[in-house]
Amino acid sequence: xxxxxxxxxxxxxxxxxxxxxxxxxxxxxxxxxxxxxxxxxxxxxxxxxxxxxxxxxxxxxxxxxxxxxxxxxxxxxxxxxxxxxxxxxxxxxxxxxxxxxxxxxxxxxxxxxxxxxxxxxxxxxxxxxxxxxxxxxxxxxxxxxxxxxxxxxxxxxxxxxxxxxxxxxxxxxx
Amino acid sequence: xxxxxxxxxxxxxxxxxxxxxxxxxxxxxxxxxxxxxxxxxxxxxxxxxxxxxxxxxxxxxxxxxxxxxxxxxxxxxxxxxxxxxxxxxxxxxxxxxxxxxxxxxxxxxxxxxxxxxxxxxxxxxxxxxxxxxxxxxxxxxxxxxxxxxxxxxxxxxxxxxxxxxxxxxxxxxx
Numbered sequence: 001x002x003x004x005x006x007x008x009x010x011x012x013x014x015x016x017x018x019x020x021x022x023x024x025x026x027x028x029x030x031x032x033x034x035x036x037x038x039x040x041x042x043x044x045x046x047x048x049x050x051x052x053x054x055x056x057x058x059x060x061x062x063x064x065x066x067x068x069x070x071x072x073x074x075x076x077x078x079x080x081x082x083x084x085x086x087x088x089x090x091x092x093x094x095x096x097x098x099x100x101x102x103x104x105x106x107x108x109x110x111x112x113x114x115x116x117x118x119x120x121x122x123x124x125x126x127x128x129x130x131x132x133x134x135x136x137x138x139x140x141x142x143x144x145x146x147x148x149x150x151x152x153x154x155x156x157x158x159x160x161x162x163x164x165x166x167x168x169x170x171x172x173x174x
Numbered sequence: 175x176x177x178x179x180x181x182x183x184x185x186x187x188x189x190x191x192x193x194x195x196x197x198x199x200x201x202x203x204x205x206x207x208x209x210x211x212x213x214x215x216x217x218x219x220x221x222x223x224x225x226x227x228x229x230x231x232x233x234x235x236x237x238x239x240x241x242x243x244x245x246x247x248x249x250x251x252x253x254x255x256x257x258x259x260x261x262x263x264x265x266x267x268x269x270x271x272x273x274x275x276x277x278x279x280x281x282x283x284x285x286x287x288x289x290x291x292x293x294x295x296x297x298x299x300x301x302x303x304x305x306x307x308x309x310x311x312x313x314x315x316x317x318x319x320x321x322x323x324x325x326x327x328x329x330x331x332x333x334x335x336x337x338x339x340x341x342x343x344x345x346x347x348x
Contacts, residue, residue: 040270043220096214098272 017116018075019169022161025109026171028102029158037099038089038151047147048088053132055148056081058159064128073129075164079117080133082161083110085153106154191290192249193343196335199283200345202276203332211273212263212325221321222262227306229322230255232333238302247303249338253291254307256335257284259327 056078064074090103165171230252238248264277339345 036270040268041215041272042268043216043266043271044268045266046217046220092217092219094214094216094218096210097217098215 018113019165021109021113021116022165022169023171025106025113025161026158028106028109029154029161033102034151034154034158037102038154039149041097041099042150045149047149048092048153049145050085050088050148050153052144052146054081054084054088055146055153055156056160057156058163061160061163067128069128071164071168076117077129077132078157078160078164079110079113082157083107083114085157086110089150089153189290192287193339195283195287195290196339196343197345199280199287199335200332202280202283203328203335207276208325208328208332211276212328213323215271215273216324219323221323222266222327223319224259224262224322224327226318226320228255228258228262229320229327229330230334231330232337235334235337241302243300243302245338245342247300250291251303251306252331252334252338253284253287256331257281257288259331260284263324263327 061074061078064077086103086106090100090107093100093103162171235248235252238251260277260280264274264281267274267277336345
């Protein structure tokens with residue numbers, strides 16, 4: 001790595017606990033598993049209803065970075081959006097569905113990551129991100145909902161995770 | 175059995191091939207399998223779109239019997255409605271879905287039953303039934319569509335099968 005460049009780019013270091021958990025998430029989100037549990041085990045064209053703000057794509061991160069949102073705040077945003085997305089998928093599955101255990105294990109990893117993020121105080125997080133997170137967790141905002149395939153939600157989750165943790169956590173590109 | 179009573183009720187005998195196949199269908203449609211493959215392996219509240227005429231309930235059979243439709247014609251109707259229902263479910267499943275093989279095996283049994291039914295000439299079937307069958311197989315009738323849970327389609331399929339084949343094929347009540 002090259003810490004000098006990272007400092008210039010404003011990439012705050014991720015905590016060791018965060019890196020360990022994102023590596024576990026990366027393993028669980030590998031292509032074969034996403035394909036099997038999120039596509040093959042669902043009806044063709046099946047979608048879940050999520051709020052508009054719950055879809056976080058690489059392009060959103062690029063835009064927010066250009067708006068000089070800190071890396072810590074972006075990771076915080078990704079964490080909230082992704083754990084919510086996993087919950088949405090988990091909620092539509094009966095306990096005996098073959099993807100149920102997979103989504104539960106994913107959610108447990110996010111839960112553990114939440115412990116790490118509880119270290120960030122809300123005041124440390126830029127207003128723009130805090131506002132989006134608040135919106136995600138607010139009820140009654142369902143009017144701006146969107147139908148998204150389960151696999152697409154996890155595809156975005158993984159892609160954005162690689163953008164945000166790839167360098168500081170040395171995630172590799174597998 | 176008591177053939178005298180059956181004759182009075184107008185229950186034409188089912189062919190031996192029909193009885194064998196309906197016994198195989200009854201085994202495949204047993205509660206545990208319907209529950210696992212049609213409920214546990216689907217998202218909660220998942221429905222398939224079917225045409226209004228593709229839902230055939232015991233009450234429909236009672237009504238048609240009172241209108242003196244022959245038992246052979248009712249079996250013919252049940253066959254068309256049920257094989258179409260199985261096809262609708264099969265079509266929404268990716269090949270690697272854990273319910274895919276189950277619905278394919280069901281469809282193969284209906285396919286074999288179709289061979290038996292090809293013995294009936296269209297003219298033998300009462301107009302009321304032939305019209306419903308034609309409607310089911312016509313395109314562009316999608317406007318009167320209905321959202322039905324996969325398990326509900328197979329529940330109806332089994333219940334009506336027992337009404338129509340229970341006595342002539344001695345299906346038992348398991």
